[in-house]
Amino acid sequence: MVGTLASDYPAWKKLQEVYDNEHKNLVLKDLFAADPERFAKFHREYTASSNPANTILLDFSKNLITEPILATLLQLIRESGLEQVRDSMFKGEHINTSEDRAVLHVALRSFGELDTTEAGVSEVLPVLQHIREFSDAVRSGAWTGYTGKPIRAIVNIGIGGSDLGPVMVTEALKPYAKRDLTPYFVSNVDGTHIAETVRDLDPETTLFIIASKTFTTQETITNAESARDWFLKTAGDKKHVAKHFVALSTNEKAVTAFGIAKENMFGFWDWVGGRYSLWSAIGLSIALVIGYERFEELLKGARDMDKHFLETPLENNLPVLLAAVGLWYNDFYGSQTLALLPYDQYLHKFADYFQQGDMESNGKFVTKAGQRVDYQTGPIIWGAAGTNGQHSFYQLVHQGTKLIPADFIAPTTTHNPLRGSLHHRILLSNFFAQPEALAFGKTEEQVRKEVGPNATEALIKSKVFEGNRPSNSIIFPLLTPSALGSLIALYEHKIFTQGVVWGINSFDQMGVELGKVLAKNILAQLGKPEDVVGHDSSTTGLIHYYQKYRKE
Numbered sequence: 001m002v003g004t005l006a007s008d009y010p011a012w013k014k015l016q017e018v019y020d021n022e023h024k025n026l027v028l029k030d031l032f033a034a035d036p037e038r039f040a041k042f043h044r045e046y047t048a049s050s051n052p053a054n055t056i057l058l059d060f061s062k063n064l065i066t067e068p069i070l071a072t073l074l075q076l077i078r079e080s081g082l083e084q085v086r087d088s089m090f091k092g093e094h095i096n097t098s099e100d101r102a103v104l105h106v107a108l109r110s111f112g113e114l115d116t117t118e119a120g121v122s123e124v125l126p127v128l129q130h131i132r133e134f135s136d137a138v139r140s141g142a143w144t145g146y147t148g149k150p151i152r153a154i155v156n157i158g159i160g161g162s163d164l165g166p167v168m169v170t171e172a173l174k175p176y177a178k179r180d181l182t183p184y185f186v187s188n189v190d191g192t193h194i195a196e197t198v199r200d201l202d203p204e205t206t207l208f209i210i211a212s213k214t215f216t217t218q219e220t221i222t223n224a225e226s227a228r229d230w231f232l233k234t235a236g237d238k239k240h241v242a243k244h245f246v247a248l249s250t251n252e253k254a255v256t257a258f259g260i261a262k263e264n265m266f267g268f269w270d271w272v273g274g275r276y277s278l279w280s281a282i283g284l285s286i287a288l289v290i291g292y293e294r295f296e297e298l299l300k301g302a303r304d305m306d307k308h309f310l311e312t313p314l315e316n317n318l319p320v321l322l323a324a325v326g327l328w329y330n331d332f333y334g335s336q337t338l339a340l341l342p343y344d345q346y347l348h349k350f351a352d353y354f355q356q357g358d359m360e361s362n363g364k365f366v367t368k369a370g371q372r373v374d375y376q377t378g379p380i381i382w383g384a385a386g387t388n389g390q391h392s393f394y395q396l397v398h399q400g401t402k403l404i405p406a407d408f409i410a411p412t413t414t415h416n417p418l419r420g421s422l423h424h425r426i427l428l429s430n431f432f433a434q435p436e437a438l439a440f441g442k443t444e445e446q447v448r449k450e451v452g453p454n455a456t457e458a459l460i461k462s463k464v465f466e467g468n469r470p471s472n473s474i475i476f477p478l479l480t481p482s483a484l485g486s487l488i489a490l491y492e493h494k495i496f497t498q499g500v501v502w503g504i505n506s507f508d509q510m511g512v513e514l515g516k517v518l519a520k521n522i523l524a525q526l527g528k529p530e531d532v533v534g535h536d537s538s539t540t541g542l543i544h545y546y547q548k549y550r551k552e
């Protein structure tokens with residue numbers, strides 16, 4: 001409820017008590033030994049309502065919870081008013097209070113079924129139709145560049161929410177990609193990014209997609225101007241820009257001022273947050289790469305998870321369950337991070353994507369009512385595709401001093417069944433083994449047996465795995481567009497649920513503003529040392545060093 005700190009809810013106080021009194025006794029090995037039904041009790045299977053082939057199994061039995069603890073976590077979520085706020089979101093009420101906006105990314109994938117009067121929602125289907133026509137034309141070769149050649153490269157220029165979603169999804173759905181249409185993504189304002197990207201591209205067959213909700217983002221506009229310069233160096237005449245530049249934006253005025261024709265603009269609305277925008281026109285590069293029909297399957301997979309989130313009792317609601325166990329570690333065990341560990345190379349950008357998705361949404365210390373929270377909010381999100389992480393940072397996850405909850409994610413079937421799926425069996429044996437090793441570890445007694453009588457005490461100690469390290473396992477049949485849509489929406493709603501409990505606004509991003517303002521001021525002072533005024537000695541010293549050694 002707005003105006004209530006999470007720590008004031010009765011269930012929060014109860015959880016604190018339970019943690020203080022019981023957490024030392026919450027030992028996974030014992031919990032499993034005591035209850036042969038533990039997996040049965042702590043897993044749920046989701047089936048997408050419009051696609052029975054799209055199922056997801058969430059196994060949360062390897063968490064430091066009991067049935068009463070789970071019930072109390074769900075009670076906390078209930079007391080926070082999750083169900084009411086969720087319903088308000090789906091109705092289009094302005095739950096983004098600081099910006100007085102609706103939060104309706106769910107409308108982008110509802111195919112006209114959402115009951116809301118919010119302006120713009122009725123334009124969702126026409127924009128999808130525009131995406132369909134344009135992507136069909138480019139893919140079929142009907143849309144050509146200024147010399148009549150078909151498009152072979154698309155370069156999405158955008159940053160943050162206008163980059164990370166399309167990057168993650170085009171990587172994840174590569175098996176469905178049109179192989180003679182290659183996507184590139186330019187985000188960083190570092191000139192290296194655009195320079196290295198266009199170096200080997202042919203202006204006659206390259207399409208630039210300028211993706212920016214506001215169309216004022218410094219990085220994106222600077223990169224877009226440089227791309228236009230590069231293109232015009234070959235094309236010459238400005239009229240050719242129309243065939244090679246399209247825009248995805250809410251800001252028509254700025255788009256046309258840039259020189260992009262109105263009919264080549266794909267619109268969206270202020271109720272689409274950047275980090276929730278891959279379902280909107282921002283997904284154009286996805287539709288170009290995998291085709292419009294597949295893009296629609298992605299949206300429908302998300303729509304099915306929306307329905308699940310909306311209609312399923314909290315006890316069986318996947319996003320809510322993920323949120324519940326996450327709250328337990330974040331707010332009572334004091335864990336700082338959550339590792340996202342997909343055992344699927346196609347999902348190698350998944351953690352990067354949800355770094356913005358989660359950290360920009362829930363990295364807030366003030367509630368919607370303006371109070372300073374007295375508890376931890378959003379976790380630090382990080383991770384890498386398995387098995388690479390195992391040979392890098394898992395040492396610390398297994399034997400370090402920090403509690404690192406982790407989500408293991410994998411498909412049962414691979415798109416690349418090399419050598420009779422040998423690779424995939426090896427991959428999945430690791431997907432099964434790592435959570436097992438984390439949970440159950442290896443005792444000193446086991447180590448002693450293995451190393452024999454001559455081993456030193458120090459060696460024995462170094463080989464012990466304490467275990468009791470929690471994780472979720474998420475497994476589904478195949479990484480299809482529909483499965484990916486459901487998986488992304490699962491995490492979106494988990495983030496939403498946690499934000500509601502913490503009482504924060506998950507849909508603004510005030511924290512990105514200050515740095516932008518300071519950089520603008522500094523940019524104007526970079527010319528001469530005497531212009532560098534108004535800073536602390538450290539910032540001044542750094543800028544002076546730059547001015548001394550730079551070469552233009």
Ligand SMILES: O=P(O)(O)OC[C@H]1O[C@H](O)[C@@H](O)[C@@H](O)[C@@H]1O
Nearest residue numbers: 159160161162212213214217274
């Ligand atoms: O699409 P735009 O307007 O260029 O914004 C790009 C990004 O800018 C900022 O970092 C934030 O507001 C992000 O949420 C956003 O995704």
